[in-house]
Amino acid sequence: MDKFIITGGNPLKGTVPISGAKNSAVAILPAALLADSPSIIDNLPDISDIKLLSEMIEYLGGKVNRKGHEICIEANGINSFYPPPECASQMRASYYLIGALLSRFKEAAIAMPGGCNIGVRPIDQHIKGFEALGAKTLIEHGIIKIKADKLIGNHIYFDVVSVGATINLMLAACKAEGTTILENCAKEPHVVDVATFLNGMGANIKGAGTDTIKIIGVQDLHGCRHSVIPDQIEAGTYMVAAAATGGDVVVRGIIPKHLEAVMAKLIEMGVILEEGEDEIRVRTKGRLKAVDVKTLPYPGFPTDMQQLIAVLLALSEGVSIITENVYEGRFKYLDELKKMGVKAKVEGRTAVIEGVERITGAHLVATDLRAGAAMIIAGLAAQGVTEISHIEYIERGYESIEKKLRALGADIKKIK
Ligand SMILES: CC(=O)N[C@H]1[C@@H](OP(=O)(O)OP(=O)(O)OC[C@H]2O[C@@H](n3ccc(=O)[nH]c3=O)[C@H](O)[C@@H]2O)O[C@H](CO)[C@@H](O)[C@@H]1O
Numbered sequence: 001m002d003k004f005i006i007t008g009g010n011p012l013k014g015t016v017p018i019s020g021a022k023n024s025a026v027a028i029l030p031a032a033l034l035a036d037s038p039s040i041i042d043n044l045p046d047i048s049d050i051k052l053l054s055e056m057i058e059y060l061g062g063k064v065n066r067k068g069h070e071i072c073i074e075a076n077g078i079n080s081f082y083p084p085p086e087c088a089s090q091m092r093a094s095y096y097l098i099g100a101l102l103s104r105f106k107e108a109a110i111a112m113p114g115g116c117n118i119g120v121r122p123i124d125q126h127i128k129g130f131e132a133l134g135a136k137t138l139i140e141h142g143i144i145k146i147k148a149d150k151l152i153g154n155h156i157y158f159d160v161v162s163v164g165a166t167i168n169l170m171l172a173a174c175k176a177e178g179t180t181i182l183e184n185c186a187k188e189p190h191v192v193d194v195a196t197f198l199n200g201m202g203a204n205i206k207g208a209g210t211d212t213i214k215i216i217g218v219q220d221l222h223g224c225r226h227s228v229i230p231d232q233i234e235a236g237t238y239m240v241a242a243a244a245t246g247g248d249v250v251v252r253g254i255i256p257k258h259l260e261a262v263m264a265k266l267i268e269m270g271v272i273l274e275e276g277e278d279e280i281r282v283r284t285k286g287r288l289k290a291v292d293v294k295t296l297p298y299p300g301f302p303t304d305m306q307q308l309i310a311v312l313l314a315l316s317e318g319v320s321i322i323t324e325n326v327y328e329g330r331f332k333y334l335d336e337l338k339k340m341g342v343k344a345k346v347e348g349r350t351a352v353i354e355g356v357e358r359i360t361g362a363h364l365v366a367t368d369l370r371a372g373a374a375m376i377i378a379g380l381a382a383q384g385v386t387e388i389s390h391i392e393y394i395e396r397g398y399e400s401i402e403k404k405l406r407a408l409g410a411d412i413k414k415i416k
């Protein structure tokens, strides 16, 4: 089992390139299965979720050819609709194979998705949507079996704002007969990115990025070229790491607009930000101030940044309150951080964090992707040595994190 060993105390300095967005890329690969000719996707992040998804597509009979950050996907050879359950259950985004296979082949059988253990993560809204298009579903022995004679457009209202359900229904509806209207949709940048890719393939999707998406079904989709948008959560991670270590870092290759909620909170804390066209410079002067944070769907403060900003709040002056509105189980990591001297109390969906002046290195277990990244930031800001195990969670979503941090002057190494 690999571990990260971090000796804290070095302020991060320099420029860090941001990779393609995990949550966009994991939907775009399944979307490519809808086309009857190859698609070429670039700016693909080199992360384990993408490797696993590529393996599942190959297992189904698709051709996947990856060179660095570019991948070519050809789906005409697909002859199985049953990805290995042990793979599908390892990651959240395997649920996009349901929408994609249903759309093109009218059939799929997929293990219930896994992903970060951050609370209850049902997929009832996905299933409600598929059924509204005419599919029949059966869940047996942990496998979702879904079939349709044909898919017919419908009016679907989501009871909760869900990224996964919004994207999955775009996948399922874009080749359905007639028009589908999706209401109460997620508006995250990755929803827009997937719609852009599908429209590039010949789909007719309007309104992605707003509450209502209209999809007029088309018969055929063709492959196209697409570049994945930058990962705003990876960018936010390095921004917080820069601030937590009192560094001076330029986060480059990003879309600053996607980070507005994160920037607003950092500015409120006293972080100095300079925004360029595709970059943000992050610096600090003196101790940061405590602030309250409430997570919300986009354009609100992203839940995926909650664990990361918590480390900064833990080192700030005063008491901060975090309200986690998306996942009720996303505070487990605070128990690990307490080993470093972090002061926090959790009650339901609220965490009260009392800022301390210093934290100290400890042996920590990464409990999920962002928890692991938060532990890295804490280790970089702490006095002494921090050891983090179960880093496979971190590698699900961060490309070469230790190399990028080392290039910024961090003392971090990966050991077997
Ligand atoms: C692969 C991927 O893109 N993962 C992201 C995606 O996860 P994911 O797509 O799983 O998250 P959703 O947006 O669907 O979940 C939002 C909320 O809706 C609830 N819900 C969701 C679907 C459903 O059918 N029923 C239901 O009740 C969930 O329990 C949660 O409380 O969006 C989350 C919210 O921004 C992010 O934290 C994840 O990083």
Ligand SMILES: C=C(OP(=O)(O)O)C(=O)O
Pocket (backbone or CB within 6 Å): 022, 091, 092, 093, 114, 115, 116, 118, 304, 369, 370, 397
């Ligand atoms: C929760 C996350 O990922 P996933 O939905 O893939 O588990 C995340 O990216 O923070």
